[in-house]
Amino acid sequence: MIKNFSGRKSRSAALNKKNKKHYKLDIIKSPQPIIFGKHTDSSSFYFNEHYHVNTCEIIFLKRGLAKMNVDGAPYELRSGTVILFNPLLRHEETYLPQNAEFISYNVTLGNYLLNGQSNGMFLPGKFPFFAETDDSSMDELCGIVETLIIEYEKKSIGYGEIIKSLCTQLCIKVLRLFDEKYGIYDKGGDSEQQIAVIDIKNFIDGNYSDSELNMADLEKAVHLSKYYISHLFKRSTGVSVSEYIINCRMEKACQLLKDTKLTVLEVAKQSGYSNIYQFHRQFKKRFGSTPVSYRNYFQSEK
Numbered sequence: 001m002i003k004n005f006s007g008r009k010s011r012s013a014a015l016n017k018k019n020k021k022h023y024k025l026d027i028i029k030s031p032q033p034i035i036f037g038k039h040t041d042s043s044s045f046y047f048n049e050h051y052h053v054n055t056c057e058i059i060f061l062k063r064g065l066a067k068m069n070v071d072g073a074p075y076e077l078r079s080g081t082v083i084l085f086n087p088l089l090r091h092e093e094t095y096l097p098q099n100a101e102f103i104s105y106n107v108t109l110g111n112y113l114l115n116g117q118s119n120g121m122f123l124p125g126k127f128p129f130f131a132e133t134d135d136s137s138m139d140e141l142c143g144i145v146e147t148l149i150i151e152y153e154k155k156s157i158g159y160g161e162i163i164k165s166l167c168t169q170l171c172i173k174v175l176r177l178f179d180e181k182y183g184i185y186d187k188g189g190d191s192e193q194q195i196a197v198i199d200i201k202n203f204i205d206g207n208y209s210d211s212e213l214n215m216a217d218l219e220k221a222v223h224l225s226k227y228y229i230s231h232l233f234k235r236s237t238g239v240s241v242s243e244y245i246i247n248c249r250m251e252k253a254c255q256l257l258k259d260t261k262l263t264v265l266e267v268a269k270q271s272g273y274s275n276i277y278q279f280h281r282q283f284k285k286r287f288g289s290t291p292v293s294y295r296n297y298f299q300s301e302k
Contacts, residue, residue, distance in 0.1 A: 031109040031110070031111065031167045031168065031171050032109065032110055032111040032164070032167065033107060033108070033109060033148060033163060033167050034055050034108040034109065034110045035106070035107070035108040036105075036106065036107040036108070036145055036148050036149065036152075037105070037106060037149065038103070038104070038105050038145070038146065038149060039095075039102070039103070039104050039105075039106070040101075040102060040103050041095070041097060041102045042097055042100050042101065042102065043097065044094065044095060044096045044097065045094075045095055046092075046093065046094045046095075047092060047093040047094075048092055049069070049090055049091065049092040050090070050091070050092070051085075051087070051088050051089055051090045051091070052085065052087050052088070052089075052108065053087055053088065053247050053248060053251045054087055054110060054201070054205065055087060055108050055109060055110035056084060056085060056086055056087060056108070056109055056110075056121075056122040057084070057085045057106065057107075057108045058082065058083070058084050058085075058106065058107050058108075058109065058122075058170075058174060059082070059083040059084075059104055059105075059106045060082055060083075060104060060105040060106070060138060060141050060142050060145065061077060061078070061079060061080070061081045061082070061083065061104050062079065062080070062103040062104060062105065062138055062142055063079050063097075063098055063101050063102060063103040063104075064079060064095055064096060064097050064098045064101065064102035064103065064104065065077065065078055065079070065095070065096045065097075065098055066078075066081070066083070066093060066094070066095050066096070067093075067094040067095075067096070068083075068091055068092065068093050068094070068128075069091065069092045070085075070089065070090070070091045070128045071089060071090055071091070071128075075128070075130070077130060078098075078132075079098060080132050080133055080134070080135065080138055081130055081131065081132050081133075082130070082131045082132075082133060082138075082141065082174065082177060082178075083128065083129070083130055084122060084123060084128065084129040084130075084174065084178065085128055086121055086122055086123060086129075087121065088237070088238070088239060088244075088247060089128065091128065103142075105141075105142045105145040105146070106145075107145055107148070107167075107170065109122070109167065109171065121237075122174075122175075123175075123178055129178055131177050131178055131180075131181045133177060137177070140173070141170065141173060141174070144166055144169060144170045144173070145170070147166055148163060148166050148167070148170075151163050151166070193232060193236070196222060196224060196232060197232060197233060197236045197237065199221070199222045200218060200222055200229060200232075200233055200241070201237075201244070203217075203218060203221045203222065204218075204241070204244060204245055204248060205248065208245050208248040208249055208252070208271075208272050209249075209252070209270055209271065209272045210272060211269075211272050211273055211274035211275075212274075213245065213272065215229065215230075215241070218241070229241065245272070246282065246286075248272075249271045249272040249273065249282075250271070250282070250283065250286050250287075252270065252271045252272075253267055253268070253271040253279070253283065253291065254287075254294070256270060256271065257291055257294055257295040257298070258295070258298045264276070264279075264291045264292060264295075267279075267291065268291075279291070
């Protein structure tokens with residue numbers, strides 16, 4: 001059972017056959033695993049609110065319970081549920097064992113492209129997707145992730161190609177699962193506007209570190225007016241162009257603060273900020289702490 005403690009109807013459940021759009025299902029570019037693993041525990045544990053840029057997170061809740069707050073709405077999920085978060089969807093997670101046992105598998109996929117979707121979007125819509133499945137199907141899905149882990153750890157000849165193949169297989173099976181529940185995909189659909197969004201995102205992804213990046217640059221790159229770009233991007237992704245650029249820059253800044261010894265000034269420059277004070281203000285606004293405090297926290301965790 002999927003519970004929404006807010007009393008509102010789950011937005012994922014709100015997709016219905018009368019109102020939803022249908023999308024043609026084609027994997028144009030196969031996914032690559034960014035993070036994958038297995039988690040077992042006999043006590044509860046918690047993940048702070050976070051989101052992903054240009055990647056989606058899929059959780060296979062094999063045994064145990066989950067309480068989640070997703071974009072302000074609370075949910076309770078049980079064993080046998082597959083959970084999917086599209087990019088930029090804020091979520092926090094609490095997991096609890098069931099009969100002193102908890103087992104989950106998770107995969108974060110990136111660098112893929114599905115027909116009709118902007119880069120990084122796995123399913124249409126800015127809300128979480130939940131699908132309950134039977135034990136046999138869950139075992140099959142978790143088995144693919146288990147094989148991914150084994151191949152990565154052993155690194156035998158050709159393991160990279162096997163991992164790619166397994167990710168594509170997992171991607172298709174998850175898409176089928178959600179399509180069976182929501183009826184999202186069919187044989188129709190015009191992806192011209194979505195390809196324009198992909199072009200916009202790809203240009204930003206490759207140029208956000210330029211502090212002088214602006215709408216005029218986007219106009220030249222994708223050959224569309226800045227007014228059309230703004231309207232199309234907001235409508236398709238749920239965030240404005242400027243918000244998306246900030247998201248990319250903050251994600252890069254976090255990565256550099258955690259994984260390098262660069263000065264805060266150099267981190268700001270490589271993240272697309274020529275003004276250190278503007279960088280500090282944006283970082284504090286986004287994360288509630290200074291870049292130095294953020295770095296110190298993660299270094300103390302290592």
